[in-house]
Amino acid sequence: MMNATMEYMKGKTLVISGATRGIGKAILYRFAECGVNIAFTYNKNEEEAQKIAEDVIKKFGIKACYYPLNVLEPEQYTTLFEQIDKDFDRVDFFVSNAIIYGRSVVGGFAPFMRLKPKGLNNIYTATVLAFVVGAQEAAKRMKEVGGGAIVSLSSTGNLVYMPNYAGHGNSKNAVETMVKYAATELGEFGIRVNAVSGGPIDTDALRAFPDYDEVKAKVEEQSPLKRMGSPEDLAGAALFLCDKTQSGWLTGQTIVIDGGTTFK
Numbered sequence: 001m002m003n004a005t006m007e008y009m010k011g012k013t014l015v016i017s018g019a020t021r022g023i024g025k026a027i028l029y030r031f032a033e034c035g036v037n038i039a040f041t042y043n044k045n046e047e048e049a050q051k052i053a054e055d056v057i058k059k060f061g062i063k064a065c066y067y068p069l070n071v072l073e074p075e076q077y078t079t080l081f082e083q084i085d086k087d088f089d090r091v092d093f094f095v096s097n098a099i100i101y102g103r104s105v106v107g108g109f110a111p112f113m114r115l116k117p118k119g120l121n122n123i124y125t126a127t128v129l130a131f132v133v134g135a136q137e138a139a140k141r142m143k144e145v146g147g148g149a150i151v152s153l154s155s156t157g158n159l160v161y162m163p164n165y166a167g168h169g170n171s172k173n174a175v176e177t178m179v180k181y182a183a184t185e186l187g188e189f190g191i192r193v194n195a196v197s198g199g200p201i202d203t204d205a206l207r208a209f210p211d212y213d214e215v216k217a218k219v220e221e222q223s224p225l226k227r228m229g230s231p232e233d234l235a236g237a238a239l240f241l242c243d244k245t246q247s248g249w250l251t252g253q254t255i256v257i258d259g260g261t262t263f264k
């Protein structure tokens with residue numbers, strides 16, 4: 001028997017950025033399991049994107065297409081959505097998930113005294129400006145189908161100190177505020193906008209931290225649940241926030257999923 005979530009989600013379309021790995025990939029699979037068609041983006045890992053698309057098409061009988069996107073150039077969302085219009089008949093959900101790393105965060109992922117405008121600007125562009133343009137394009141399509149849901153990923157690095165994380169934490173604060181403004185102005189179109197904020201989650205992004213082992217040990221010690229978070233721990237929240245049958249009056253909020261670490 002189909003439950004209410006499955007019934008509501010089936011045949012709808014999710015657009016998600018950065019779903020080749022980590023949290024984005026877990027969200028993609030969680031939605032695909034519910035019969036949601038998926039338009040997702042990659043940056044460098046086209047081969048992985050192809051594998052994921054083939055896998056979910058085979059396993060869940062949905063439609064899945066992948067597209068290149070660089071969130072350092074948020075305007076790319078405009079042409080991306082035009083392409084998605086050709087491949088999908090509707091857009092119901094948008095998850096802004098992609099995050100930059102490596103060279104482009106130099107001067108942004110650093111101790112306070114080594115922060116540089118360029119690195120900080122890159123993180124702001126990839127986190128906040130990409131969310132704005134992506135959500136605008138998604139909202140135009142959602143209006144046409146009577147509503148939808150938008151989710152931005154955030155992180156508890158704006159609530160608790162994390163070494164080198166000033167640039168990211170600051171931009172996550174900004175995107176959470178942007179979420180509230182978008183929610184307030186898009187509600188009349190049946191569009192809900194929320195954020196999912198994660199504590200440290202075991203992904204490539206975190207493994208790239210120079211102090212990864214320390215962070216991991218600290219989280220395992222600090223969390224009342226005595227473990228790191230997994231990408232799947234956030235995927236359920238993203239599904240919940242998009243599922244109108246479960247969260248229909250929830251908008252402009254951030255759900256914190258931190259294994260209880262933030263309070264300690």
Ligand SMILES: NC(=O)c1ccc[n+]([C@@H]2O[C@H](COP(=O)([O-])OP(=O)(O)OC[C@H]3O[C@@H](n4cnc5c(N)ncnc54)[C@H](OP(=O)(O)O)[C@@H]3O)[C@@H](O)[C@H]2O)c1
Pocket residue numbers: 017018019020021022023024041042043044045046069070071072096097098099100101153154155156197198199200201202203204205206
């Ligand atoms: N990991 C954590 O501890 C944690 C905690 C809380 C919140 N978050 C948030 O959750 C989200 C996902 O993080 P994650 O840990 O899953 O990251 P991840 O494993 O490093 O994956 C990053 C994704 O972003 C894509 N990407 C990289 N550079 C890009 C660019 N310039 N333009 C467009 N896409 C790009 C990658 O695509 P390719 O593979 O094709 O390069 C990949 O799909 C982020 O918003 C992050 O801040 C993470």
